Amino acid sequence: MNTVVQNLVDRLRRRQVAGSFRVALETAKVHAIIVRGSRWTDAADLAASIAVKGALLQAAQPVELAATNITNRVIGLIREEERNLIADSGAASFNRDDLKNNVIDAIKEMTDEIENSVANISSQALEHIHSNEIIMTLGMDAAVERFLKEAAKLRKFQVIVAETAPSYSGQQMALSLSQSNIDVTLISDASIFAVMSRVNKVILGTHAVLANGGLVAPTGSNIIAAAAKHYATPVVVLTELYKLSQEYPFDVDAFGVPMSPDAIVGFAEIDADVVEGIDVVNPAYDFVVPDLVTLFITNM
Template sequence: MPDVQALVNDFVLKIKRRKIEGSQATAKHTAELLRQVVSQQRITYTNQAASLIDAVKAVGEQLIEANPVELAIGNIVRRVLHMIREENVSSAMSAVEELALGSDDDEAEHDNRMGLSAAAVAAAARSTLRAPSLQTLLEDIPDSATAPHPPSSGGDSEGKSKSAAESSSRNKKLKHDVIEAINELIQEIDTCHELISAQAVEHIHQNEVILTLGHSRTVKEFLFAANEKKRSFRVFVAEGAPRYQGHVLAKELVGKGLQTTVITDSAVFAMISRVNMVIVGAHAIMANGGVIAPVGINMVALAAQRHAVPFVVLAGSHKLCPLYPHNPELLLNDFKCPSELLDFGEFSDCMDYDGQLGDSPPIRVENPAFDYVAPKLVSLFITDMGGHSPSYVYRLIADYYSAEDLVVRRKSAP
């Protein structure tokens, strides 16, 4: 099998050179790489879950550092960490159940030990799979339940060898279960567009007018699905300057027979009163329900709010980020090449100057890639798990991520 570090270095190089772009492709490659990391991790007889967590975190830090703007990388790393913790707790509970079905020798001592073990597993499950709450803090868990008590076998070699064999078996099962969970995650990433598109007929109705901006594969598949269900509707496509990806989307929609009108970005506010719904894609969904989306979409969201037009965001669950926009670990924007905004030859005289070292040129060209859309501007999220309001994002975060893994990479102090 190929060396894991060689695979990591190759993937990091591809990310830095932008050979892998797009949240879906990046998320899938990240999950496949972490599957290799888990499968090649050496089996130890003690604390296999901690060993897997450390290995995934070490690789995750390198991947996140390679492209901090692509939040899908950190999302997948944290989801895999959550899977390891979840499968470890499930394995511990299974071990307790197996012991409960064992021999009945010294039943009173056995029941007492099982009670403590079950309490310990329950405490581990609470601390691992969900954030602490007032109820969990007030629950009475005995101090002696912090770790399961081993059977008092007298310390003979036969008991030790049996315990080691059982531990090895559990470790192998843990690795197998984690790999199966990652395979399900990869399948989920592959089918996210189909699952989102299947909901199109519930949201797009006859003779409606839909507005979108730029080019998003998720939006395109969503509109195609509604069109295949014999929905007759019209689409306004804002061109999405400066990259004009809206032209590409409009051409694809016309190829499928949809009534399509291309408008300039500045005409959005003038046309929004004729629109029944705004449907856009997203780069990431933050923990507060805010959206990181292609530049220009915040303007569309403000216009939609002004005219009380529903603003719907389509995104796969791999774009659900458990961090907030104010977290220092995040880098929320990327700046593209200035040539997309203006031709260098036309402004070359403005860029030639005789200033001192450290002075700024007479003209600066900044081309940001993303906008931030506040949660109050979003009407509905449509994901592969269904439709959700921005206020429900916190619950999805609790289902997919562990509180211990929210910060995988910490910036060094200045």
């Protein structure tokens, strides 16, 4: 059992498993193995074991908040199934195998919910996107991509995509949307404020939603949300439920995972005399304050 947990811990540390979706699925898979195979005696013992293993996963990669979110949900499922078995049996004791089977089934349902969450979000697209609107988005996000494509089946609208340097994932998003016959314009990040006055709505994805409603979102999200606030343009955030975190942002800098600076300034481009005198910062995520968000759309 410890081998399974340690394997995921190692992959989280090396960022071989990254992103809320993959982390949520992998965490749920590990917890299902723990429920099925570990030596626990009752619901309290099982919940404690899940909590310990979940803490190890979270510590391995603190910014991947989905690990704790899924751990808390699994603990909630254990307590819920315990209550149901007590109610059904009319006594405080019940068969351990019944609890194990019920919890495994509940985790399977949760896993199905995670896998179908983007589809459930996109099914609401027509309620929020109207004909002839100009929508702005940032980079590549699976939920936003499917949301816009679903709306495009019955609506004609224009999408402006910020390319999101240095990853330039917005180029991938623009290509994908254009292949679905959506009118797309790709812009540089520096042009966001200049074109925001024409935009009817900003639609963003996110890495996590914190306890105060703030976002841990891809770099550039704070710029686009601030520009939208200036022009009173609504900012709609698409978020799956497994991205909702109980974490409070006491230290917002802790969420800006530093990536390789080479994507911004290559070592070969810097004069050797000044290498030691500069810092090149390339954070993976921004923190977006809750005041900049107008609406959350979840898979529920």
